[in-house]
Amino acid sequence: MSEVETEPAAAIAAGYAIPAGSCDELLDSGGRPLSHARTLMAALDRLGPEALSAAGKRRDTIFMQQGITFEVAGSDGERRDRAWPLDLVPRVLTSAEWTIIKRGLAQRIRALNAFVDDVYHAHEIVQAGIVPWSLIVSRKEFARPVHGVRPPGGVYCHVAGCDLVRDGEGRWRVLEDNVRTPSGISYVLENRVAMTRLVPELFAGHRVRPVDQYPSLLLDALRAVAPAENEPTVVLWTPGAMNSAYFEHAFLARQMGVELVEPTDLVVRDAVCYMRTTAGLQRVHTIYRRLDDSFIDPLEFRPDSLLGVPGLVRAYRAGTVAIANAIGTGVADDKAIYSFVPAMIRFYLDEEPILENVPTYLLSNDKERAHVLGRLEQVVVKPTSESGGKGVFIGPHATKAELQEQARMIEDDPSRWIAQELVHLSTAPTEIGDGRLQPRHVDLRPFAVFGEEIRIVPGGLTRVALEEGSMIVNSSAGGGSKDTWVLDDGADSDQGGRDPLLPPYRPPRLPDVRYGGTWSNQAQQQQQRRD
Secondary structure, three states: OOOOOOOOOOHHHOOOOOOOOOOEOOEOOOOOEOHHHHHHHHHHHHHHHHHHHHHHHHHHHHHHHHOOEEEEEOOOOOEEEEEOOEEEEEEEEOHHHHHHHHHHHHHHHHHHHHHHHHHOOOOHHHHOOOOOHHHHHOOOOOOHHHOOOOOHHHOOOOEEEOEEEEOOOOOEEEEEOOOOOOOOHHHHHHHHHHHHHHOHHHHOOOOEOOOOOHHHHHHHHHHHOOOOOOOOOEEEEOOOOOOOOHHHHHHHHHHHOOEEEOHHHEEEEOOEEEEEEOOEEEEOOEEEEOOOHHHOOOOOOOOOOOOOOOOHHHHHHHOOOEEEOOOOHHHHOOHHHHOOHHHHHHHHHOOOOOOEEOOEEEOOOHHHHHHHHOOHHHEEEEEOOOOOOOOOEEHHHOOHHHHHHHHHHHHHOHHHEEEEEOOOOOEEEEEOOOOOEEEEEEEEEOEEEEOOOEEEOOOOEEEEOOOOOOOOOOHHHOOEEEEEEEEOOOOOOOOOOOOOOOOOOOOOOOOOOOOOOOOOHHHHHHHHHHO
């Protein structure tokens, strides 16, 4: 956090009280702006509560008209679209902070990618006694049908979105990893566009790093892994318009200039994937899929899936189509596996982790379970295979009956749960509906693209818990978002190529597999038979 000098409190944040145990992203305990937020808070004071509230009303109208929405469940259980909840007070990160974050994320993604490759091939981390094989194979996302299959360049985690939090001491920690089908990047881009149109005066006096390069970074990465020499065909595969993130699917396809396809648009013939078009079948080289493994191919995973393409896994094994993220990557973002990521970094990269984990307990371990059950009212309990905040139990907020019920569920199925120490998430000034600013808890999901290199978009999606006191920031649970500004001081720009301080990526060693965008079909088949 930035150093604080004597500065008057921000008028627009009168009565601002940071919750005990938390730090704030923009203000100190007296309501005075931190050094990197002075220009922004002065601009908000000039704008005033009435103008800020009016801009919020225009935002909601525009978002609904343009279909920038997200599906949430109402109190009656019905799911409804609502305007994407963008708070018009941005979060601001300094260039120095961002440098630490992006290097820590790149390190983590390299380790997770190496872990996925190891899980489906050599099992070196298992043989070293670091991660139990019984834990790996019991994960819901462990994909037996692709054991022994290695994608082009050894890249599995083409798109990653790790969730970060700042604790009460101002330290960044990784809360969880998302390397299956991370969502939210379209809202990062739309948030920035909306901010420049609704409150352009807030940008005055700032040099904010752009985020609009993401679609081109993603398309370059998808083309880089395609099993084709020239002009590969890339498609984005959506489950359909009923999916809660359909807006993002359509947005990214449009921004990349690729076809948005649904299950009936794809077909496999002789282990080659094609797209149905008005001119006949067209070969598909790379699929950016936005659905989980279990629905991809009814011949290999769930036989009742109506969203899958029969024979797609066979084409994937044959090396005729690349799938991003690679099938089976979900084993790396299981919450039970999360606790081993620091050890993965040391094992695969021979480095110390730049970003720390939140202290985590595996409840399948008798000793750790006994420790957690003895202080359940102090910890957070999460189901290992869920996402979107589902099933999260926050001990300090629970009643006695809820504590007893959670203890019973843990005892009934310990392997289904992990526990984490409660992190007092940082807060950020948030407009609460009348132009006034109040502290609300936030996290940060930066997005990385892994093709020939790892590229990380400056900032990311700041998610905000709109309910006072809540720490559940997930959009599907009623959370909102903020534009995330990374200030550009020219010292460590994200423009024009790979960060020179990040080590180059080297794919896993396997002598009989060619890298650089193509697979050797014979080598793949031989490897499949060996494993």
